[in-house]
Structures are given as structure tokens and as C-alpha cells.
């Protein structure tokens with residue numbers, strides 16, 4: 001007669017166990033999707049409590065904080081032919097490649113922008129240290145906002161005619177890092193395959209972080225290559241500056257891929273899943 005009660009208690013126990021093992025995730029790299037509600041629900045179910053979003057300015061406003069998910073608002077630039085790569089939406093309503101500076105400052109003051117990114121310099125055909133970007137970096141430095149810059153390679157059909165592989169090398173960050181020494185910068189996609197250069201830049205410039213989006217996605221990047229890259233970054237002593245990012249890939253598979261890195265301690269995984277990003281995105285007034 002007591003069996004149903006035992007079963008009930010067992011189920012409650014399993015439910016609690018499930019909650020307690022859910023990994024806390026700060027996703028530093030997501031973009032807009034058509035079905036925003038579905039996208040955010042999937043992230044939340046996977047354990048994401050905070051996410052940095054960058055998309056067209058029009059779509060950006062549909063991403064808002066909820067009780068259990070904090071959204072950090074990005075500002076994409078420079079937009080090739082005015083457009084967000086892949087989606088083809090215009091970045092801004094005036095269809096320009098770069099947003100008006102005074103407008104950007106106004107949005108920052110109104111707490112509408114939490115970070116500058118994804119900076120699309122490689123898609124646009126310019127260096128991350130191109131002077132066209134300097135006024136935006138200056139604003140980010142002034143208001144203590146992080147700047148995330150795309151590096152590495154790209155997927156197919158991005159629609160950006162001036163894209164160049166060589167412009168994805170994080171060694172190109174050096175001029176901007178010297179020009180804006182207080183700027184908080186992160187290397188999106190960890191600079192892969194230019195890992196030597198990622199390590200060189202991050203070893204010398206302690207304010208530079210990296211997200212592991214795309215390379216951690218087993219659907220688009222071989223898990224063995226990801227493992228090799230992570231081992232190199234960890235061996236280089238960078239465990240306090242690597243941040244999780246899903247880049248709209250299958251979040252469950254990506255989390256599992258990171259958890260599968262058997263050379264990482266649980267503490268190191270926690271740093272990568274959320275602690276490093278918390279530190280990096282903490283607002284600092286300059």
C-alpha cells in the first residue's frame with residue numbers, strides 16, 4: 001500500500017538530483033533567431049542563466065531580461081553591405097555599415113548596449129585594428145563595455161564579399177590593444193585555427209579573454225581538434241580567461257563536448273561555463 005508514496009519520494013529525489021547537477025551556464029555568444037521564445041527556452045532548459053546576444057538592431061530589442069535569464073545587449077558592426085552575415089538582415093534601419101556615433105553613445109547611456117560585438121571586421125574585409133573601428137572602441141573604453149571581435153574562419157554562405165581568412169588572426173588585435181590599454185576585449189571563437197597567435201596575444205595582454213564558441217560545437221568542428229586546442233590554451237595558463245559560447249549551435253551537444261574534456265577539473269569547467277564570463281562582463285567605470 002505504501003508503494004505509491006515511495007515512488008513519489010523517489011521521483012522527487014530524482015527531480016532534485018536533476019536540478020542540482022544542471023550546469024550553470026553564461027553563454028557569451030548567441031545571435032538572433034526567428035523563433036526567439038523557443039531559442040531562449042532551449043537555452044534556459046540547458047542551464048543558461050545569462051546570455052550575450054548580438055543581432056540586427058531591429059531584432060535585438062526582442063531579446064529582453066526575464067526572471068531567470070539575463071540578456072546582455074550587443075551592438076554589431078561593421079556590417080558588410082549594411083547586413084548581418086548569414087541572415088542578410090540589415091544591421092540598422094538606415095542600412096548603413098556603421099552606426100552613428102552620437103546615437104551609439106545615447107544608447108549606451110540609456111543602458112541599451114552592454115557590449116560592442118560581434119565586431120565583424122573580418123567579414124567586412126578590414127583588420128580588427130582598422131582605424132574606422134577606433135571611435136567605437138573609444139566609446140567602449142570610456143563606458144567600460146567589453147568588445148567581442150570575430151576571429152578565425154567562417155561557415156559557408158555568409159554573403160560577405162570582402163571576407164578574408166588572414167583578417168581573422170588575433171595577432172591583428174595588437175595595435176588596438178596598445179591604442180586602448182583599458183579596453184576589455186575578447187577573441188570570439190578563440191582565434192582558431194590561429195591558436196599560436198591567440199596564445200601570444202593573451203599571454204602578453206592580460207585584459208584579453210576568449211570565447212570557445214563554434215570550436216566547441218561538435219556538429220561543425222571535430223571534437224579532437226577542439227580537445228587539442230583546449231589543451232593548448234589550458235597548458236598556456238589561460239584557464240581564467242576562457243568563456244563558454246554556443247553561437248546558436250545545439251547547446252546540449254556543446255555542453256557535453258566541454259564536459260568531455262577529461263583533462264579539465266570541475267573547477268576549471270565552472271570557470272569556463274560561467275565564472276570567467278561573470279568576471280569579464282562586470283561593469284567597470286573608467
Ligand SMILES: [Zn+2]
Pocket residue numbers: 118150151188189
Ligand atoms: Zn563569429
